[in-house]
């Protein structure tokens with residue numbers, strides 16, 4: 462659509478055309494004149510037109526035939542047609558006109574002020590449509606650019622993570638060899654340093670794992686199926702109690718929580734939420750983790766809550782789900798800040814939402830929903 466409005470005027474009477482010129486000439490729209498139906502057809506696809514002013518009683522093709530032919534020849538022209546007639550137009554013909562895109566009938570001799578007001582309105586509407594179209598195009602362009610950048614970033618982080626694995630494996634491997642095979646030959650300080658190297662290599666390895674997972678997320682095809690979230694949470698908590706025992710920690714998982722989703726991705730999300738709850742509740746005397754769900758406004762809201770360190774959600778704001786954002790010092794709680802970004806991507810992929818309630822020293826509650834996904838059978842591997 463071109464930004465400057467145009468009006469097509471079809472009338473075989475030269476005096477009428479001059480009158481229209483004088484009436485509409487200064488409304489900010491360029492006027493195109495056709496003295497016959499045939500001439501109008503020549504012009505119909507030249508512009509999108511804000512309005513077509515069409516004389517019903519043309520010699521040769523009448524106005525309705527012209528409107529019909531215009532719709533046939535220039536299907537892209539959806540300009541409103543205003544018919545002008547010197548005599549009363551039969552009701553049946555009126556409807557015929559409306560079906561062809563007429564929006565109005567006016568009687569001639571026309572009242573210039575009324576025609577001006579109508580034309581000004583159509584011009585305004587045209588400008589609004591152009592504006593909306595330009596905005597839609599700008600949004601689409603920005604969206605396309607964003608998707609490209611996003612895909613590039615994901616590809617980049619994926620390949621970097623991949624390439625880091627090999628040298629890191631060597632660092633960790635040689636550190637292990639030194640610790641196991643040559644520990645006796647090393648002074649105590651050197652053994653301590655080797656321990657630091659092993660710890661750092663281990664942390665970097667899990668960071669690479671997480672970055673690969675995040676970088677891979679948009680490429681991951683979802684296998685939607687019924688998932689027993691209660692069972693999943695129980696087994697993840699059991700796993701944590703073996704890997705990271707905490708003497709006084711207890712938990713409660715609501716039984717029978719079912720969801721539709723990708724089992725593997727939901728496991729990843731829940732595992733991150735639960736290991737956060739586990740980690741950040743370590744400092745309180747009686748750590749307690751709760752996993753549950755409730756029905757709210759027609760959807761199921763799932764919840765993972767702990768009574769641990771909590772954090773200032775308001776200060777965190779939108780950064781909370783961004784990669785590498787942390788709200789506790791590394792010296793107090795170690796981490797890489799990628800976990801919640803992964804959780805959000807999983808919830809996003811399921812068409813759900815996630816939000817948090819927390820305050821420093823008052824625990825944290827993560828709530829999430831999963832969109833309404835339908836099951837697709839998993840492919841046979």
Ligand SMILES: Nc1ncnc2c1ncn2[C@@H]1O[C@H](COP(=O)(O)OP(=O)(O)O)[C@@H](O)[C@H]1O
Nearest residue numbers: 737741771787788789796797798799800801825
């Ligand atoms: N259950 C929780 N209790 C307190 N703080 C949390 C909790 N979960 C997440 N956070 C805060 O959000 C930050 C980001 O979480 P996450 O992405 O999982 O990274 P991390 O590797 O640090 O656990 C954490 O560093 C922590 O400050």
Ligand SMILES: [Mg+2]
Nearest residue numbers: 737796800801
């Ligand atoms: Mg975490």
